[in-house]
Amino acid sequence: MAYIIENAHVLRGEKRRDVCLLIEDNRISSSRASFKMYKHFRMDAGNFIMTPSHxxxxxxxxxxxxxxxxxxxxxxxxxxxxxxxxxxxxxxxxxxxxxxxxxxxxxxxxxxxxxxxxxxxxxxxxxxxxxxxxxxxxxxxxxxxxxxxxxxxxxxxxxxxxxxxxxxxxxxxxxxxxxxxxxxxxxxxxxxxxxxxxxxxxxxxxxxxxxxxxxxxGIFPKKSNLHDGGEVSYNFYLKDSETVNMVESELFMKHDSCLLITMHKGKIIRAGKQVSYHPGYGEYVEIKTPSFYQSPT
The missing domain is CATH 3.20.20 (TIM Barrel)
Structure with missing residues (x-):
């Protein structure tokens, strides 16, 4: 199913960007400021801080x-x-x-x-x-x-x-x-x-x-990637006056109190306190070329 995540506050390390994400076939097809002309189902993520899954x-x-x-x-x-x-x-x-x-x-x-x-x-x-x-x-x-x-x-x-x-x-x-x-x-x-x-x-x-x-x-950009082409694996943390200024590592340390949703390759494995366990859902990640991708310095 194709859908749009609106008002996503995407945090990666210490940097946060506000975007909308178009999800198609369990991949992030595109990210931009808005998708006004699209008729897809929309999910408002304005009350959360979104990070790649760890x-x-x-x-x-x-x-x-x-x-x-x-x-x-x-x-x-x-x-x-x-x-x-x-x-x-x-x-x-x-x-x-x-x-x-x-x-x-x-x-x-x-x-x-x-x-x-x-x-x-x-x-x-x-x-x-x-x-x-x-x-x-x-x-x-x-x-x-x-x-x-x-x-x-x-x-x-x-x-x-x-x-x-x-x-x-x-x-x-x-x-x-x-x-x-x-x-x-x-x-x-x-x-x-x-x-x-x-x-x-x-x-x-x-x-x-x-x-x-x-x-x-060589793990990134195959994993832990919320950019165009990345898989739909992410976390939603509760956005409040305390968490809004946290960096990603701080949010991780407070997972018990503010981690609300975890998505793994398009499947919800955590929703609030409810956690799902899917044996065999994991896959071997073959790294074809280490260090192939390097962020600009």
């Missing part, structure tokens, strides 16, 4: 738990918070594990209610050109690297790593095993000097991914 990182989904345990986990940690897409990963310690672990996690996520992206998490000892090429063949969109010491970083042949990455260029994201400032500084210096696709900082679990992180991994 994308969260979770390294340890309860994939081997019972159905009821998984259901409770997805509801409490994702759906009730307005998240419809999860970034997770397989933990790899040996190169030969990659293909088999990817098959296992795909099977385990068949009944997932959320859309999902799968990366890998490895120790620095596994960061070799051969492993990078295997990740490229599997279209792994992000590699989380457990970084424990400066000496580990200096022993890696970074030039070969960069060569092996091309042209897929999945980013390296650090997981610092301690809070040594020198370790973080050296990581950043190496990433800059070799010009590797990477992030300088860790990505926090259970918090909405920033847009620049999603762009680097």
């Amino acid at each position: 994308v969260l990182l979770d390294f340890n989904l309860p994939l081997t738990s019972t159905f009821e345990q998984r259901k409770a986990y997805y509801l409490e940690n994702f759906i009730k918070k307005g998240c419809t897409t999860v970034l997770t990963c397989v933990h790899i310690n040996r190169e030969r594990q990659l293909s088999s672990e990817f098959k296992k996690i795909h099977s385990a996520l068949l009944d997932c209610p959320l859309d999902y992206i799968i990366g890998v998490r490895i120790p620095t000892t596994l960061l070799t050109s051969n492993f990078i090429r295997k990740c490229k063949r599997e279209k792994v969109p992000v590699i989380f690297v457990e970084v424990a010491s400066v000496s580990e970083l200096k022993n890696i042949p970074w030039g070969w790593i960069k060569e092996a990455m091309f042209p897929y260029n999945c980013p390296l994201v650090p997981i610092f095993q301690n809070q040594d400032k020198k370790l973080k500084r050296v990581w950043g210096e190496i990433m800059d000097s070799v010009n590797l696709p990477s992030l300088k900082e860790e990505v926090q679990e259970s918090k909405p991914l920033d847009r620049h992180v999603m762009e680097k991994i």
Whole structure:
């Protein structure tokens, strides 16, 4: 069904824009100031703040738990918070594990209610050109690297790593095993000097991914996108004197009190306190080209 969302106060990060959205075939067909000449059904969103549905990182989904345990986990940690897409990963310690672990996690996520992206998490000892090429063949969109010491970083042949990455260029994201400032500084210096696709900082679990992180991994604009061509996945938060001046991260933290509606690919999965659970509605999100889209600076 085609319809128009009028008076939408769309918030993305710290920026808000007031637009009308034309929805056709569960996609945002167009956004503009108004659609006066259209005869479609209209929904007035003036009493809400609208955000894209969130994308969260979770390294340890309860994939081997019972159905009821998984259901409770997805509801409490994702759906009730307005998240419809999860970034997770397989933990790899040996190169030969990659293909088999990817098959296992795909099977385990068949009944997932959320859309999902799968990366890998490895120790620095596994960061070799051969492993990078295997990740490229599997279209792994992000590699989380457990970084424990400066000496580990200096022993890696970074030039070969960069060569092996091309042209897929999945980013390296650090997981610092301690809070040594020198370790973080050296990581950043190496990433800059070799010009590797990477992030300088860790990505926090259970918090909405920033847009620049999603762009680097290739999640945006496929997900968390309320622009022309984007899927119909969004949140409506109550608009009042308190929330009207909040940024997106603040709204997320207050989800229990002001999140009213969550839409996932055209299907309402939350309406007030009523939450729907649809096992298997989630889909694997294949990232064909990380960092393909970059916002203008």
